[in-house]
Amino acid sequence: MxxxxxxxxxxxxxxxxxxxxxxxxxxxxxxxxxxxxxxxxxxxxxxxxxxxxxxxxxxxxxxxxxxxxxxxxxxxxxxxxxxxxxxxxxxxxxxxxxxxxxxxxxxxxxxxxxxxxxxxxxxxxxxxxxxxxxxxxxxxxxxxxxxxxxxxxxxxxxxxxxxxxxxxxxxxxxxxxxxxxxxxxxxxxxxxxxxxxxxxxxxxxxxxxxxxxxxxxxxISEFDRHPLFVSKIDVKEKIIRILERRPLSFVDLSERMALSKKELEATMQPMVKEGKIKTRRFGDSVYYEVSKS
Ligand code: SF4
Structure with missing residues (x-):
């Protein structure tokens, strides 16, 4: 933790x-x-x-x-x-x-x-x-x-x-x-x-x-110098707080949030549409990050 x-x-x-x-x-x-x-x-x-x-x-x-x-x-x-x-x-x-x-x-x-x-x-x-x-x-x-x-x-x-x-x-x-x-x-x-x-x-x-x-x-395959700890906040706010610290792939995020793929997708889709978060490609993976604008 x-x-x-x-x-x-x-x-x-x-x-x-x-x-x-x-x-x-x-x-x-x-x-x-x-x-x-x-x-x-x-x-x-x-x-x-x-x-x-x-x-x-x-x-x-x-x-x-x-x-x-x-x-x-x-x-x-x-x-x-x-x-x-x-x-x-x-x-x-x-x-x-x-x-x-x-x-x-x-x-x-x-x-x-x-x-x-x-x-x-x-x-x-x-x-x-x-x-x-x-x-x-x-x-x-x-x-x-x-x-x-x-x-x-x-x-x-x-x-x-x-x-x-x-x-x-x-x-x-x-x-x-x-x-x-x-x-x-x-x-x-x-x-x-x-x-x-x-x-x-x-x-x-x-x-x-x-x-x-x-x-x-x-x-070390999983470099993680910045572990995350968030509490007492709702799911969307948690996602924003986590992505503010660093971009994460969908799988990483689902593990962090302890949510199923389906639940996470349902939560994130509207956030992408509203422009709160966006995707970015790095190597072979797609990462989610907070929209800065
Ligand atoms: S710049 Fe980033 S990686 Fe470097 S020491 Fe500071 S927090 Fe760690």
Whole structure:
């Protein structure tokens, strides 16, 4: 289950492959973007009425969750309510701040991303806030590993022709050796990206990279850094809220909504006619997204 800590689209990066869309507020300012009490109330509500079989809570957001100044209290609050493990999906850009490392220390799993290690590639793929350097990001991850007792699953997303060169891979391996993650998740562009030119690697290329990184590495087929959590709203509003965060195929949407194909079709057809949502083709699939006009 995903818990959103920042609204779309507040982030320290503006990644070319981002599925949430272009960053509208690129910032390093930590604050209580969503009231902490409201987040904990939603989790409490979910525990009383939601699916009891979830395997973990994912703290994420339509942006960077460590920008939420109370993320430490939220992690502790969620853990006090339930034994379900808490995972944090972060781009890792703020881990060079001791306070942020302290905030995340109570999480069971931290999944930081690291898509590049050279300055040029970092700027090209992640388009970071000017106050962030890739050296700081790597140092933050190395320091975090020294103090953090939980699992670190490092996530790397590959875009063709940007961060998949031999040189970048070699440098990345050296950085990973210093970070010592428990697992390495590799992925590529499988959902409509912010920039249409951000292209995916093919399966042969991904397997080659997996082999290069060794036994800790696995290819993640369903890249989902932005799990969704919506409650207390009607079906059409839910669809809009979900599609505002990222485009989804009909099948994905039907799974998210826990609705049959027939029910979903009946709900969506009028929404398409009214111009509230529209379709967009990416690769071989058709995705639904919110009409911006
Ligand atoms: S992919 Fe994550 S880190 Fe990159 S811009 Fe989107 S929300 Fe931010």
């Amino acid at each position: 995903g818990v959103d800590l920042v609204p779309p689209k507040v982030c320290t990066y503006d990644c070319v492959y981002c599925q949430v869309g272009k960053t509208t507020k690129k910032t390093l300012r930590r604050k209580e973007y969503v009231p902490t009490a409201e987040v904990l109330e939603e989790v409490r509500d979910f525990l009383l009425t939601g699916d009891p079989s979830i395997d973990h809570f994912s703290l994420s957001g339509s942006g960077e969750p460590t920008l939420h100044s109370q993320i430490g209290s939220i992690i502790q609050g969620v853990k006090a309510m339930s034994p379900i493990p808490v995972a944090v999906l972060t781009n890792g850009s703020l881990l060079h701040f001791e306070r942020v490392r302290g905030d995340l220390r109570h999480a069971d799993i931290v999944l930081p991303s690291l898509d590049a290690v050279s300055r040029e590639v970092f700027v090209r793929i992640n388009r970071p806030h000017r106050g962030i350097s890739v050296e700081k990001v790597i140092e933050g991850l190395v320091e975090f590993r020294k103090v953090y007792q939980g699992q670190i699953w490092l996530e790397i997303l590959f875009c063709k022709g940007i961060n998949d060169t031999e040189d970048e891979l070699l440098q990345m391996k050296r950085a990973i050796d210093r970070i010592e993650p428990d697992r390495i998740h590799i992925n590529t562009v499988i959902r409509p990206p912010t920039e249409p030119w951000a292209a995916a690697l093919n399966s042969g290329e991904m397997e080659r990279i997996q082999g290069f990184f060794g036994e800790k590495a696995s290819i």
